Amino acid sequence: MAVEPYQRDTNGRGSLQAVISSLVGNKMPPIAQQPAMGFFTDTSLCIGCKACEVACKQWNQLPASDAIWTGSSYDNTGELSPTTWRHVQFIEHIGRREQGLNGLRDDIDAQIAQAKSSGVIPMTPAGTALPFFNTDRWLMQSDVCKHCAPAPCQEACPTGAIIRTEFDTVYVQQDICNGCGYCVVACPFGVIARDEVGDHTVHKCTLCYDRMKDGIEPACAKACPTDSIQFGEVEKLKAHARERVGILQARGVKEARLYGVDDGMLDGGLNSSFLLLDEPEVYNLPDNPTRPANNVVPASLWTMLAAMILGVFGFIFFRGD
């Protein structure tokens, strides 16, 4: 899924108009808008190879994180960080049958009985490498910046360091960021973070802006061996996501669901969306986070109300004797 190579509009360069515009501060004509680009991460295809993590680190020249043994799963990365922009999660669902979770025991018993009587073993549900009668699951997800359509980090940024590129991705201009930390608390997904050992500015996935400019897909998508990470135009990816979840549902993977594809999330959807095999919270994804900027008006009104009441009382107290 390649992008059209980026061509800068060179019309008028060197002309009198360009000289004048450079004098008044417009150094360059605005970059032509491109279709919105994003990721679709289909976790039903993820095999947890962490190739995306490695490819991302290599391409973006990010230092390796300290080797920490989490002890809880194969995930020793732990979280997205200023130097880790792809993070593969490992969620072990073991012993679900014994616990009889969600009526799975009955379902499985019925399926086994069915298989015995008809002599046909049903197809393995997608996303499970295990035999159909086994309810143990190993969910994997390659987490990444969501490139939210209205991005809370971008809305919070007081310096204008965080911008939307011509590809409608969310990008931090490292030479502008002064590390105020407001985007860190604005992000509802805990993605963007300040690098406390390196340059003390915030970092996150750039959706390989440099590669996109040259019409190449991002490093993680390129490296993904199962096409779990798909890159392309957001609208096309969303259409594909809806199709894919329909196929999975039809094949009996009732838990399959989309995350961030519909426009309800954060008032505009996510340009980097996901197909999940369980509730979002199992993957530490908030179900329906609020957009922090929506709080500005109500919070301001409450503040003004309190100030007004106290102002009136102050007037009364100082006036009257």
Add this chain to the structure above:
Amino acid sequence: MQETRLPQTIQENLSPSPLMERLATLTTGYTPDLERELEVESSYFDYPVLKEPTWRWEIIWYFFFGGLAGGCYLIASLASLFGSKEDRAVARAGYYLSLLALMPCPPLLIKDLGRPERFLHMLRIFKVKSPMSMGTWGLVSFSLFSGLTAVIQAARDGILGRWWGARLLAGVPQRLIALPGTVLGIFLGGYTGVLLAATSVPLWSRSRVLGAVFVSSAISTSSALISFVLRMTGAPARTLHKLERLEWMAMLIEMAGLLTFLRGTGRAARPLVGTAPAEHGRNFWSLVFGGGLALPWLLQTASLLSGRRKNKKNNGRGIIISLLVLLGGYFLRRTIIEAGHSSSRDARTTLWNARR
């Protein structure tokens, strides 16, 4: 969350305080039930959903001093615009204290940045949607007004000498400048709460009334500071009485605001009011709500009632009230920032907060 075993002595120190726990349940309307929550709720190994705020002591002190700068300016303007001749003392002290409290603010904010040398990047843009951008512009313009008003005050007080420049400054209409300055002062006292409300941290953002709490605290701490200074320098009892009534009212509204905040925040307020490890209820109940608000408010009530009868100033009690209120105002900001750190680390409450 796994149960962590602590050494005996620490465990005793951290054993839940029944009174504070009852207050926490009462005010938030939420009783923790860890076992049930662990069974029903899912998360990814309880790893935090959010990143921890980068803000620490610099921001706590900035919130405190910023509130004082804005609040002192507001009270000084009220006294200068509506007060009697005696109340000029309030205006004088208020304008000087406002500038004094403002002085440490820019260095604190710059020190807090990851790249302090890039602090001017804050002035690249003007962004209504970002409370921090608005706050920067508000602080810059307020410091202009605060500085100008204080200089005029100094010229009028004869501190700047008797040369023509000082006489010119003394003639500038201070009240006219005070009008926009007061609006900016109120903004400075309250925007910090709006800034915290416009984040994803459950404690800060859920109820949206933090700005109202901060602005009333700005006014209560400022009247405490001004009345403290006036008591030290000797001011008329009637003027002090006016300040005390304003302080009393500000504390009342602050308490009402805090209770609304706690009720509206519900479960997400646990890091602020609970007494488990990493929860800041001990400081909150003893230094903020108890020692910083309820106790001085009751003392103030008693002093206002007796003052009405005898019309005398009770300096000792007044000074104690002022100090308690100032301490409470500092710890209000401190516990809210520190509890915000704990709130951001609590994965399941963050996920609960995003379920609507």
